[in-house]
Amino acid sequence: MNENISFYNFMHRQIAAVLILFIMTGPSYIIMGYIYSSIVFEPLWYSFMLFLSLIGYYLYRDFSKTMTITQKDTWLQKVRYFMFSYFSLWSIVFVYYVLQDNLQLHYIAIATQFGSAVVASTILASQKKLVISTVVTLMLPIFTYFILLDEVFSYILAFFTLVLSLVLLYAAKNTFEYLIKSRYQAYHDYLTSLGNRRYFIELLESSVQENHDKYTYLLLIDLDYFKTINDTLGHDVGDQLLCEVSNRMKSLSNDNNNSLARLGGDEFCILSSAFDTKEECLEEAVKFSNKLLNNIKKTYKVNDDNLYISASIGVSIINNPKLHPSEFLKEADIAMYEAKNNGRDGVIVFSDELCSLIEKKLEIERMLHFAIEKDEISLMYQPQVDCEKNIIGCEVLVRWNNARLGMIPPDVFIPIAEHTGYIIELGDYILEEALKTAKEWCDAGKNLDQLSINISMRQLLHKDFIFRVGVLMKKYIASDCPIKIIFEITETSAAEDLKKLVVVIKKLKQFNIHFSMDDFGTGYSSLSYLREIPIDELKIDKSFIAEISDKQQASLVKTIIDISKNLDLKIVAEGVEENYQKEFLKEHDCDLYQGYLFSKPITKSEFNKLL
Ligand code: C2E
Numbered sequence: 294m295n296e297n298i299s300f301y302n303f304m305h306r307q308i309a310a311v312l313i314l315f316i317m318t319g320p321s322y323i324i325m326g327y328i329y330s331s332i333v334f335e336p337l338w339y340s341f342m343l344f345l346s347l348i349g350y351y352l353y354r355d356f357s358k359t360m361t362i363t364q365k366d367t368w369l370q371k372v373r374y375f376m377f378s379y380f381s382l383w384s385i386v387f388v389y390y391v392l393q394d395n396l397q398l399h400y401i402a403i404a405t406q407f408g409s410a411v412v413a414s415t416i417l418a419s420q421k422k423l424v425i426s427t428v429v430t431l432m433l434p435i436f437t438y439f440i441l442l443d444e445v446f447s448y449i450l451a452f453f454t455l456v457l458s459l460v461l462l463y464a465a466k467n468t469f470e471y472l473i474k475s476r477y478q479a480y481h482d483y484l485t486s487l488g489n490r491r492y493f494i495e496l497l498e499s500s501v502q503e504n505h506d507k508y509t510y511l512l513l514i515d516l517d518y519f520k521t522i523n524d525t526l527g528h529d530v531g532d533q534l535l536c537e538v539s540n541r542m543k544s545l546s547n548d549n550n551n552s553l554a555r556l557g558g559d560e561f562c563i564l565s566s567a568f569d570t571k572e573e574c575l576e577e578a579v580k581f582s583n584k585l586l587n588n589i590k591k592t593y594k595v596n597d598d599n600l601y602i603s604a605s606i607g608v609s610i611i612n613n614p615k616l617h618p619s620e621f622l623k624e625a626d627i628a629m630y631e632a633k634n635n636g637r638d639g640v641i642v643f644s645d646e647l648c649s650l651i652e653k654k655l656e657i658e659r660m661l662h663f664a665i666e667k668d669e670i671s672l673m674y675q676p677q678v679d680c681e682k683n684i685i686g687c688e689v690l691v692r693w694n695n696a697r698l699g700m701i702p703p704d705v706f707i708p709i710a711e712h713t714g715y716i717i718e719l720g721d722y723i724l725e726e727a728l729k730t731a732k733e734w735c736d737a738g739k740n741l742d743q744l745s746i747n748i749s750m751r752q753l754l755h756k757d758f759i760f761r762v763g764v765l766m767k768k769y770i771a772s773d774c775p776i777k778i779i780f781e782i783t784e785t786s787a788a789e790d791l792k793k794l795v796v797v798i799k800k801l802k803q804f805n806i807h808f809s810m811d812d813f814g815t816g817y818s819s820l821s822y823l824r825e826i827p828i829d830e831l832k833i834d835k836s837f838i839a840e841i842s843d844k845q846q847a848s849l850v851k852t853i854i855d856i857s858k859n860l861d862l863k864i865v866a867e868g869v870e871e872n873y874q875k876e877f878l879k880e881h882d883c884d885l886y887q888g889y890l891f892s893k894p895i896t897k898s899e900f901n902k903l904l
Pocket residue numbers: 675689690691702703704707720723746747748749781811812835867868869870887888889890894
């Protein structure tokens with residue numbers, strides 16, 4: 294940041310201060326003129342001062358925080374000329390008075406001149422050159438005056454004048470340095486020395502004003518899983534890593550003439566220079582973002598450790614000066630969160646479509662909150678059959694029919710519910726409804742082996758879950774109920790979750806709950822995973838079944854079945870739509886089949902009829 298930028302507001306206030314000071318002390322000269330010398334010079338001089346004051350007032354009024362940096366620079370230049378002339382006025386009085394015979398006037402002139410110099414050195418401290426020229430202009434006449442007196446005492450006074458001038462300049466220099474330092478601290482981040490949020494917002498504001506007919510891009514960069522590094526390796530390592538990352542970004546930004554700032558934590562912002570067309574700006578934004586991502590991903594060496602980190606970047610293209618700069622930051626933020634949702638380590642450019650998508654998501658989020666209350670949640674049951682097409686079990690699938698939004702598929706609202714935490718309440722409701730149904734079937738003596746319920750990881754690992762399952766199982770499922778309750782779970786990525794998961798599963802097994810690994814082969818599954826988690830059943834994901842005509846996919850399915858057999862797991866194929874798929878699976882000894890070939894998910898009463 295240009296050092297002057299810091300002092301626009303400061304100088305603005307100083308104009309008011311000198312105007313008040315000068316206009317108020319000026320009239321004393323008119324009185325003095327009336328008493329001692331002429332009645333022409335002083336009023337003339339004061340009129341001239343009032344004229345200059347008027348210019349000062351206009352400069353004061355002209356300043357506005359929304360001016361561009363260039364406008365502010367021009368303004369500051371005018372203020373400098375004004376200040377210099379304004380202070381120099383006193384030297385005119387000085388020269389005029391010391392040329393008079395009346396010694397009393399000399400004393401007044403000398404005292405005033407010293408006073409002006411002191412005022413100049415404090416009020417103009419933020420402008421280095423201005424302070425020097427003004428103090429010299431005020432002190433040089435006194436110094437010359439003493440020399441010209443040509444007496445021993447006057448030489449001593451000339452020397453003192455010199456010393457005082459140097460002291461004033463030294464004090465001004467100290468104030469200047471202090472201002473620079475405190476300004477620096479207010480606008481910079483202590484850890485990385487990059488500009489901080491305040492710096493960036495001001496930079497953004499002036500850039501938006503200045504480039505209103507051009508295009509610039511704004512990048513919001515957030516490191517992925519940085520918190521994990523902080524938590525596991527300590528804040529010192531985290532800080533060092535942040536510095537390394539910011540150094541890499543800084544050198545790339547400098548190469549591209551971009552400005553970089555740290556907004557806080559592991560969040561950084563970059564503002565580009567201006568482009569003439571939107572296309573060019575967009576292309577450069579994406580190109581530069583990818584360059585950043587690749588650079589950030591390279592290995593870091595911190596305390597002999599090799600560290601790796603990636604980042605998610607949101608991009609906003611700026612060209613509408615009517616929008617408040619914070620709107621662009623918000624846009625980049627929305628895009629960045631979308632990049633996080635898309636699996637991180639990527640770039641997303643903000644667009645109106647993205648915005649409406651997010652708005653839709655937020656609306657779903659709001660509506661979902663009342664779904665149970667408004668009785669909009671229902672359950673469907675999809676049969677699971679054996680190779681003879683006998684119904685052996687079913688999977689419970691949730692449905693949400695909202696009055697305003699219509700039918701929302703679970704693929705859409707379940708992740709939202711997981712994100713907001715509503716899944717705890719929703720999952721509990723589904724579990725209770727499903728167990729009620731199981732009880733009805735038990736009581737009616739329906740011939741069904743198993744009932745599968747999807748359980749989200751967040752729900753499963755919730756602190757009250759085990760207790761709730763205990764209560765509900767006791768309430769609905771009698772010990773002689775032949776229907777086996779299965780919880781379908783999907784794989785988790787985190788190792789720490791895995792340990793916790795095993796503990797939870799073992800506890801739930803005490804309530805006679807069985808477990809099925811859902812969507813097998815799509816997530817983070819590995820063979821060791823299967824060994825560690827005490828599951829009873831494995832569901833081959835429907836994407837494998839859909840491509841079973843492909844030789845490679847077919848052998849993969851075959852391998853999965855073989856492994857399951859070896860591990861003594863029951864195997865369910867889901868998404869079976871075609872007869873040839875079923876034949877293939879049957880040939881390889883698959884246990885259960887689920888899919889449109891047999892039945893779509895159906896209501897309870899429809900299912901009752903089937904049974
Ligand atoms: P999922 O657990 O893999 O459920 C199977 C999905 O495949 C269901 O979609 C089902 O309708 C669909 N399906 C069944 N047979 C076929 C077929 O032959 N072909 C095709 N193309 N699809 C078939 P649905 O009901 O839309 O559920 C989607 C996902 O939503 C589920 O995937 C599950 O992850 C989640 N979900 C559904 N109900 C619940 C629930 O009660 N709790 C939780 N936590 N998640 C649920």
